[in-house]
Amino acid sequence: xxxxxxxxxxxxxxxxxxxxxxxxxxxxxxxxxxxxxxxxxxxxxxxxxxxxxxxxxxxxxxxxxxxxxxxxxxxxxxxxxxxxxxxxxxxxxxxxxxxxxxxxxxxxxxxxxxxxxxxxxxxxxxxxxxxxxxxxxxxxxxxxxxxxxxxxxxxxxxxxxxxxxxxxxxxxxxxxxxxxxxxxxxxxxxxxxxxxxxxxxxxxxxxxxxxxxxxxxxxxxxxxxxxxxxxxxxxxxxxxxxxxxxxxxxxxxxxxxxxxxxxxxxxxxxxxxxxxxxxxxxxxxxxxxxxxxxxxxxxxxxxxxxxxxxxxxxxxxxxxxxxxxxxxxxxxxxxxxxxxxxxxxxxxxxxxxxxxxxxxxxxxxxxxx
Amino acid sequence: xxxxxxxxxxxxxxxxxxxxxxxxxxxxxxxxxxxxxxxxxxxxxxxxxxxxxxxxxxxxxxxxxxxxxxxxxxxxxxxxxxxxxxxxxxxxxxxxxxxxxxxxxxxxxxxxxxxxxxxxxxxxxxxxxxxxxxxxxxxxxxxxxxxxxxxxxxxxxxxxxxxxxxxxxxxxxxxxxxxxxxxxxxxxxxxxxxxxxxxxxxxxxxxxxxxxxxxxxxxxxxxxxxxxxxxxxxxxxxxxxxxxxxxxxxxxxxxxxxxxxxxxxxxxxxxxxxxxxxxxxxxxxxxxxxxxxxxxxxxxxxxxxxxxxxxxxxxxxxxxxxxxxxxxxxxxxxxxxxxxxxxxxxxxxxxxxxxxxxxxxxxxxxxx
Numbered sequence: 134x135x136x137x138x139x140x141x142x143x144x145x146x147x148x149x150x151x152x153x154x155x156x157x158x159x160x161x162x163x164x165x166x167x168x169x170x171x172x173x174x175x176x177x178x179x180x181x182x183x184x185x186x187x188x189x190x191x192x193x194x195x196x197x198x199x200x201x202x203x204x205x206x207x208x209x210x211x212x213x214x215x216x217x218x219x220x221x222x223x224x225x226x227x228x229x230x231x232x233x234x235x236x237x238x239x240x241x242x243x244x245x246x247x248x249x250x251x252x253x254x255x256x257x258x259x260x261x262x263x264x265x266x267x268x269x270x271x272x273x274x275x276x277x278x279x280x281x282x283x284x285x286x287x288x289x290x291x292x293x294x295x296x297x298x299x300x301x302x303x304x305x306x307x308x309x310x311x312x313x314x315x316x317x318x319x320x321x322x323x324x325x326x327x328x329x330x331x332x333x334x335x336x337x338x339x340x341x342x343x344x345x346x347x348x349x350x351x352x353x354x355x356x357x358x359x360x361x362x363x364x365x366x367x368x369x370x371x372x373x374x375x376x377x378x379x380x381x382x383x384x385x386x387x388x389x390x391x392x393x394x395x396x397x398x399x400x401x402x403x404x405x406x407x408x409x410x411x412x413x414x415x416x417x418x419x420x421x422x423x424x425x426x427x428x429x430x431x432x433x434x435x436x437x438x439x440x441x442x443x444x445x446x447x448x449x450x451x452x453x454x455x456x457x458x459x460x461x462x463x464x465x466x467x468x469x470x471x472x473x474x475x476x477x478x479x480x481x482x483x484x485x486x487x488x489x490x491x492x493x494x495x496x497x498x499x500x501x502x
Numbered sequence: 503x504x505x506x507x508x509x510x511x512x513x514x515x516x517x518x519x520x521x522x523x524x525x526x527x528x529x530x531x532x533x534x535x536x537x538x539x540x541x542x543x544x545x546x547x548x549x550x551x552x553x554x555x556x557x558x559x560x561x562x563x564x565x566x567x568x569x570x571x572x573x574x575x576x577x578x579x580x581x582x583x584x585x586x587x588x589x590x591x592x593x594x595x596x597x598x599x600x601x602x603x604x605x606x607x608x609x610x611x612x613x614x615x616x617x618x619x620x621x622x623x624x625x626x627x628x629x630x631x632x633x634x635x636x637x638x639x640x641x642x643x644x645x646x647x648x649x650x651x652x653x654x655x656x657x658x659x660x661x662x663x664x665x666x667x668x669x670x671x672x673x674x675x676x677x678x679x680x681x682x683x684x685x686x687x688x689x690x691x692x693x694x695x696x697x698x699x700x701x702x703x704x705x706x707x708x709x710x711x712x713x714x715x716x717x718x719x720x721x722x723x724x725x726x727x728x729x730x731x732x733x734x735x736x737x738x739x740x741x742x743x744x745x746x747x748x749x750x751x752x753x754x755x756x757x758x759x760x761x762x763x764x765x766x767x768x769x770x771x772x773x774x775x776x777x778x779x780x781x782x783x784x785x786x787x788x789x790x791x792x793x794x795x796x797x798x799x800x801x802x803x804x805x806x807x808x809x810x811x812x813x814x815x816x817x818x819x820x821x822x823x824x825x826x827x828x829x830x831x832x833x834x835x836x837x838x839x840x841x842x843x844x845x846x847x848x849x850x851x852x853x854x855x856x857x858x859x860x861x862x863x864x865x866x867x868x869x870x
Contacts, residue, residue, distance in 0.1 A: 377772045
């Protein structure tokens with residue numbers, strides 16, 4: 134029965150490639166008795182502390198969310214991502230911290246984060262870099278979105294040592310995946326009333342690979358989205374421009390590696406990785422995780438991490454589930470607590486603990502009608 | 503001693519005077535005149551104007567250098583971008599060159615001239631200092647970064663294929679040999695300039711073999727340089743740290759594979775100056791070295807006497823240091839920096855000033 138049902142889903146998913154809208158309830162997040170089941174993956178480093186913060190805020194708000202918790206770690210890397218994939222396939226939606234990946238010269242395999250994204254084909258990563266009132270930064274009023282391809286490019290994982298001492302690493306760019314990330318970026322721009330999409334590339338050097346990316350984004354933008362401005366910029370210039378004059382950009386769309394670089398510039402501009410909300414979207418699954426993917430192993434278990442990125446990512450998730458009012462309330466409370474500056478964490482100049490900040494947000498929420 | 507400390511405080515040494523033992527300049531002055539000959543690729547666009555500025559300043563400072571101007575227009579020989587023979591001869595004879603910006607035709611299918619120069623002369627290391635210029639205020643004020651970039655392979659190997667229509671693979675090539683020579687140069691550079699930390703920037707969590715090899719080579723070599731502290735850092739963290747607080751790298755030299763180096767060096771210039779207009783660079787090979795301004799040829803303002811010659815001037819200062827002509831390098835560097843620090847009326851338009859190329863040049867000569 135189960136396998137019959139799965140094959141039906143697979144069939145309908147295949148069919149939907151050509152359809153304009155999702156036709157089946159099967160791809161919607163699971164809702165039982167008016168309550169959603171959401172996969173919760175705390176990940177490594179500060180993941181447990183900052184997801185705990187979200188859990189207690191949701192509890193205080195009495196939100197109709199039940200957590201399906203998956204504890205996997207990338208530090209000892211005893212298992213693969215199967216449990217997480219299974220849970221997400223059931224629930225369609227998840228909230229996730231970041232798994233640690235050992236460097237190549239240490240023990241352990243490749244990145245669990247990448248494995249999960251590929252397994253579920255959550256191809257579009259969205260990270261929001263917006264200045265937050267109360268956080269001191271060098272450049273005010275930053276408002277950038279980085280949309281990043283999650284499943285190919287430099288992260289293809291195809292490498293070989295041709296002869297000892299000579300390594301080839303393949304960067305794969307495909308027309309199909311570039312088209313879908315381009316459309317995602319333009320759709321995002323239209324939905325959130327953004328004016329311009331800029332493709333980031335290195336087509337002067339990788340004329341075929343990055344050339345394909347740049348040309349495809351330009352073609353889709355000009356042909357299908359006449360009301361959104363489309364532009365392109367070489368990645369080294371983009372980096373220099375972003376640190377010096379970030380206001381010239383609106384939505385940046387990038388292959389996976391350049392997204393890492395621009396995302397970390399964005400995080401540094403607005404006050405650190407603890408403030409960046411983010412999400413990964415595929416056709417069937419959505420996984421919300423901090424937009425700046427830092428594990429925070431060095432500050433693990435000290436109760437000093439800033440949970441803002443995770444709380445704001447969770448607010449994005451509530452929006453995705455149609456719980457817009459709760460999403461707006463939580464987001465407002467977080468911003469107000471930070472603006473007041475009495476209960477902020479160390480990374481943004483405060484001295485409060487993760488749990489104190491969370492308490493302050495909960496208190497703020499209870500002060501609303 | 504005292505005097506040099508004062509100078510250090512007033513102007514800061516933007517560019518290192520000591521040189522590593524690898525890739526040293528071996529050219530000799532003309533025994534009859536005591537003067538050195540340097541090949542000069544003036545470049546396209548604003549190239550001739552800023553080159554003129556350098557020549558004028560060099561003769562005002564009485565630098566013992568004669569220029570041998572080379573035309574470098576891209577030639578296609580059997581479909582491969584090639585440097586004209588006279589230029590190659592000149593540079594191979596003089597072992598050193600100064601280069602203005604060259605226009606790269608976009609989308610013409612052939613390799614850029616810059617890449618061709620690096621390949622032709624085996625310029626394996628690109629040295630990019632980025633330091634805040636005193637008196638010229640930008641968003642970040644405490645920038646003092648040095649980055650060394652692998653210059654010959656990596657993502658720039660230029661190996662790409664269309665597997666089937668719509669599927670492209672680009673190959674990033676990392677070899678032990680090329681990694682070793684650039685990392686060794688970086689270690690030596692740390693020693694020469696007295697920076698005790700070498701930071702290897704990588705993404706070996708994802709590119710486990712390619713970046714893994716680069717990191718492994720650096721670690722293997724660490725025992726030869728016990729006085730230098732080796733650190734490896736994910737590019738994510740480097741970017742986050744350097745933009746959050748550039749000050750934490752003032753005692754370090756960074757070294758990385760080609761593309762990361764390209765991106766990070768421009769990022770560093772964005773932090774130190776907000777543009778490439780003040781950024782010098784050196785391309786070091788075992789035999790030949792070429793110093794160049796890394797900004798574009800700016801065809802839109804070519805011939806209008808508006809261009810800022812600072813990047814080429816500072817590159818020429820790096821070159822003089824490389825040749826061991828440190829006193830001349832010092833004088834020119836101080837004159838240039840103090841001209842910029844003097845105020846908007848002696849700065850060019852790109853630094854929100856009102857000076858022309860020629861009036862800026864005159865001001866620098868005045869300081870000399």
